[in-house]
Amino acid sequence: MARFIGEKMISVGILDRRPIVRAGLELFLAGLPDLRFAGHTGDPGKVVSLVRTEDVRVLICSLSHAVDVLRETREHCSELAVLVLSDVPPDELVVQAIRSGAKGHLQADARRAEFLDAFRAVATGRTHLSASLAEQLIDKREGPAKAPHETLSEREFQVFMKLAQGSSAVEIAKSPALSAKTVATYRSRVLEKMQLTSNSDLTYYAMKNRLMA
Incomplete structure (x- = not known):
């Protein structure tokens, strides 16, 4: 039986230009408790419509679209929590996405338990960072600034x-x-x-x- 956070399940949407990734994530989400798959799109221009129509609480967003989507949804969907998903080691673009308002970051090869922890965290207003990104942020804080x-x-x-x-x-x-x-x-x-x-x-x-x- 699916469990609930508060009175509602976490409604999750997906933005990724690759159909096979969207299909894989949809299948993966279907097996997670607490979650309701709300829909997906490969078009960043349709994110606001998806979020509003399906009452999306958490948006899994590919790294390539993250910063632009955060700018677009900030005005129209202020309650949306964006979770950035990347299949490459975190770089400056991931850091930029976090600074632009993303609530979390996950590597595509993360374990099932970490995915669920991330959804629960960002849906309740907390931040979830992958271990690799957290290490990078610590290194940046402790090391000299780069040009x-x-x-x-x-x-x-x-x-x-x-x-x-x-x-x-x-x-x-x-x-x-x-x-x-x-x-x-x-x-x-x-x-x-x-x-x-x-x-x-x-x-x-x-x-x-x-x-x-």
Whole structure:
């Protein structure tokens, strides 16, 4: 028999662009007590409608959409608790999501018990951090502050330098390993992490910090 928190089960929704991930999470949630699967979407633009229509209390959100979704739902769905799910080790983007208002973070390979603990925590206003993210936050607090460009991954830094040198997204996408959509994603991440707004800002930053001649 399903157990309850207060008088209601925790209503959980999913935002992830990958259908197989959404289907897997739906199946997983169906076997957890205290929870009611409310629906899923792969379109960030439909999150507010999903949350309002299905009275979603906790939204499992893929890392790539987290910051944008938090901005969108802050005004329209202030009671929503966003739980960020990532399948890569936590990086600066995860930290940014937490700072933007996400109530928790889980690795995709977390155990069943941790998933349930996370849902219960964020649904009652508490924060749940994965062990790997908690360690990273402690390291950041104890260690020296990094320059913005030092927070970029290797590929992000490569895209940053090409943009700073004046290459367009189309030109960068000529690389066999990158598509125009991927470049656009990297550019958004770079600007977000470095707290800049344009390619000219990237150029100025690179010159100021002597990253290019």
